[in-house]
Amino acid sequence: MSKKVRLRFAPSPTGGLHLGGVRTVLYNYLFARQHDGVFILRIEDTDQGRYVEGAEQYILDSLAWCGLEPDEGPHKEGAYGPYRQSERKALGIYEKYARQLVGQGHAYYAFDTPEELEEMRTKHKTPDNPSPQYNHHLRRKMKNSLTLLPGETEALLAAGTPYVIRINIAPDEEVGFTDLIRGEVSFSTSGLDDKVLLKADGMPTYHLAVVVDDHLMEISHAFRGEEWLPSAPVHVLLWKYLFGLDRMPQWAHLPLILKPDGNGKLSKRDGDRLGFPVFAMNWTDPRTGDPATGFRETGFLPPAFLNLLAMLGWNDGTNQELFTIDELIEKFSLDRVHKGGAKFDFEKAKWFNHEWIKRQPVSSYSDRVRALFEAAGISIPAAGPDSSPHPGTTVANPGGDPGVPASDPAAGPDSSPHPGVSASDSAATGVSPSNHFEQVLELVKERCTLLPDFVQQASFFFVPPGDNMDLSPVKPKWNDAKQLFFVELIRQFGFLTPWLAPALEDEFKEMAAAAAIKPGDLLLPLRIMLVGGKFGPGVFDIATLLGKEETLRRIRHALGLLQTS
């Protein structure tokens, strides 16, 4: 019997979407796509105390940014809704099953107050048993429908006494199942406690909700973090009592993502401490005002983010590390997912992004980079490749939001290798009004790891170094011969057409030879005149994109500075 493949990601809306959460989504998504299945988003908002306003929308937005959009969910109702557990509770869905369990003798009413529970725990606590459980042994001492006299339970219920429904776990049974990643796992019911299934406020706990909803939504495969493994036997039991083991989804408990130093689960705190993002996008807790930076705002590309996440606990057995989402869909397999947790390494994460910046067409992220420039107060002129671009005038940009709406298509990268600067190419296609900007990005992208690096690497194209250029490497060796050379260079370059790198270089070298100066002694000064410092791509490529007018203007300006000082 092979049922339709249906998977779900079931977060609770309590905060930002963690790296590990995104990876869980990714594995769900890959598996669903691979099997022509359906990927569902279910919001597990059963804990009213921890509910955070805006968190659900944030999760939706994060998934959209990643390109991992669910086929069904609160935003996109399917045939299995509603998709929020609070709404499902209102329909009486969970209560019905809880009562059924009571009727079957697999669950019971418990009237213990929180204080009584606390008292029980402190009273029975011993060094050997630091956390006494409400189990087959202790429940006999508590106030529940198993210990109450006949009729008392009904009376309490009728009186409206607050109660919970607990699962009735019988001791000394083995409960096992086959985990898709770990193989056979089994537990003794003696170690289990009588978990609350239905809370006093009528909400189900995770334990009840997850099996009821997985059943009702016909989930075929359930992936979740390893922290759920200890409670899996409770879920298996519930499946057995309610719907039958043959209908239970196949479980896969994913390894944890660990902090880079020391041990333990990676937390937002670690990101703050070590200086890297842990959430998909920026997130500010509305209650505490506590901010957290996201991968998006740090300057990651969605395909890079997905790629690095995929490799945290999975590989295809070859040396390949760079995968498009389509390749991942094709090659992903649960049996190659690690059992052990993986420490998160931000350096490696950056490497992935660098690779993706290099191989994605710049047009896929130029909008985001443009917004970053704007946020830095640099407006990007829309200029054709052949007109000489005007240096941007610095414009104040109050409240510029670097977190731009990123619409990177999750599509794979352009497989054809992009040539470097090819003015003719983009001029010919002429589809974009911002060819010049994209040519600039193309020229500097190999030295950019994160999107904001583009601002640092390319702002000189739009803001002339002016009086801020660092002439210190040049000044000590400056002389009349060099001064003369550049004066002449301005003159000769003025005649040059077309204005292209190879021609510029030829002319430059010819003149250097004529002046009997080593080109090397002239190249660095020229670079600093144009760029303002010792960095950047090839100097003639820079001049090409700067355009003749601007190039000559910058040389002239620098000459003035050198003379007067």
Add this chain to the structure above:
RNA sequence: GCCGCGUUGGUCAAUCGGUUAAGACGCCUCCCUUUCACGGAGGAAUGAGGGGUUCGACUCCCCUACGCGGUACCA
């Protein structure tokens, strides 16, 4: 404490009884480049410990150690 799951270089990791134990990140050296980067070549660095099983264990079994997770009317 108890239960469960893990453990190959600093990190991600390949190996599914026989290899000089891959590859990548990071680090170091050199080359390319009259800047930075990219690229290329090379280097240092690994099977937690102890018992078995076997002709032969990183690989299978057991024990120990260590780590993590769980032990809530949180998920």
